[in-house]
Amino acid sequence: MQPQLEYMDFSDRILSWYAKNKRDLPWRKTRDPYSVWLSEIIMQQTRVAQGLPYYLRFKERFPEVADLAMAGEEEVLKTWQGLGYYSRARNLHATAIRVSGEFGGKFPDTYKGLLNLKGIGPYTAAAIGSICYDLHTPVVDGNVYRVLSRYFGVDLPVNSGPGSRYFADLAGKVFNKTQPGTYNQALMEFGALQCVPGNPDCDTCPLSESCAALALKQVARFPVKLPKKDIRKRYFNYFMPVDPNFRTHLFKRAEGGIWQGLYEFPLLESERVLSDKLAEEHIVKGLFPKIGSPLKILKSNPAPLLHKLSHQHLYLTFRIVYLSEDLADGLPISEMERYPVPVPIANFMETVKNSYF
Numbered sequence: 444m445q446p447q448l449e450y451m452d453f454s455d456r457i458l459s460w461y462a463k464n465k466r467d468l469p470w471r472k473t474r475d476p477y478s479v480w481l482s483e484i485i486m487q488q489t490r491v492a493q494g495l496p497y498y499l500r501f502k503e504r505f506p507e508v509a510d511l512a513m514a515g516e517e518e519v520l521k522t523w524q525g526l527g528y529y530s531r532a533r534n535l536h537a538t539a540i541r542v543s544g545e546f547g548g549k550f551p552d553t554y555k556g557l558l559n560l561k562g563i564g565p566y567t568a569a570a571i572g573s574i575c576y577d578l579h580t581p582v583v584d585g586n587v588y589r590v591l592s593r594y595f596g597v598d599l600p601v602n603s604g605p606g607s608r609y610f611a612d613l614a615g616k617v618f619n620k621t622q623p624g625t626y627n628q629a630l631m632e633f634g635a636l637q638c639v640p641g642n643p644d645c646d647t648c649p650l651s652e653s654c655a656a657l658a659l660k661q662v663a664r665f666p667v668k669l670p671k672k673d674i675r676k677r678y679f680n681y682f683m684p685v686d687p688n689f690r691t692h693l694f695k696r697a698e699g700g701i702w703q704g705l706y707e708f709p710l711l712e713s714e715r716v717l718s719d720k721l722a723e724e725h726i727v728k729g730l731f732p733k734i735g736s737p738l739k740i741l742k743s744n745p746a747p748l749l750h751k752l753s754h755q756h757l758y759l760t761f762r763i764v765y766l767s768e769d770l771a772d773g774l775p776i777s778e779m780e781r782y783p784v785p786v787p788i789a790n791f792m793e794t795v796k797n798s799y800f
Contacts, residue, residue, distance in 0.1 A: 457626065479575055484531055489526060493526075517783055592665040603669055674756050678716060691776050
């Protein structure tokens with residue numbers, strides 16, 4: 444392996460690569476803090492191909508931060524529906540309200556000020572600060588961890604305290620202070636397109652001649668991570684009531700758990716997959732006590748559907764319960780899609796609409 448590049452040469456090569464290979468994305472054509480902030484929040488834990496339509500949708504519906512602030516939470520959650528990690532949407536709305544009301548629509552222009560906004564952590568504050576205000580704040584995200592750990596051969600776990608501190612310091616050393624915003628975007632883009640997690644194209648990499656991981660033939664080993672915590676398994680049994688007038692019920696999930704603020708059908712959580720017999724007993728005895736015996740119970744999916752979250756695996760079963768009596772305050776089935784719901788429920792609604800009604 445040749446001696447590694449000086450820090451400035453490293454950043455210059457990243458910038459040169461970026462000038463030739465960067466993607467044409469709308470938020471890269473502006474230094475408007477609202478647009479940059481919106482893109483950063485949407486793209487957290489989201490691929491650009493998935494996030495771009497959401498960014499465009501938000502910008503069309505809420506062109507300015509004041510428009511987002513004036514929207515209701517349910518409208519924001521509905522616009523966000525499908526992106527997951529819904530706390531991002533709630534924090535997005537809360538910060539828009541604060542920026543619009545407390546700061547007159549202007550985002551803070553300091554790193555500390557940005558950090559004080561809900562949903563903005565060190566990475567997002569560094570990105571906004573450098574791109575919009577030329578602050579010397581290096582970003583450290585998953586892409587940056589991967590590039591730096593491979594190039595410098597750092598085997599400290601990136602998800603440990605010592606590892607996090609080490610990479611923050613290293614990111615500062617290779618940081619390009621003459622083009623802070625462009626460099627931050629370049630390094631993240633390099634990790635997203637060139638130094639990718641699996642099977643990177645090392646032959647065309649401008650850093651290959653002095654990359655430690657490539658010299659060791661251990662590119663796939665980096666970055667090093669501590670094992671994840673055990674995944675919790677949960678079993679959700681959803682029951683969609685349907686009365687003679689084709690009305691149903693949706694309930695808003697309480698705060699403090701997953702999907703808070705979103706809507707769902709009556710839910711029974713069990714310790715394991717629920718048999719059809721037990722499900723029917725629960726329906727008659729517990730879920731609809733004021734309704735007569737159901738006329739028919741139709742199981743939508745024969746085996747539970749697996750929905751993976753970061754620390755939980757949900758096993759979902761949907762049943763349609765046809766009732767013999769009218770639902771008080773029932774919601775017309777034709778209107779149920781107006782409400783913000785989790786992705787698996789949205790998918791079930793689509794199936795119901797196309798197959799049953």
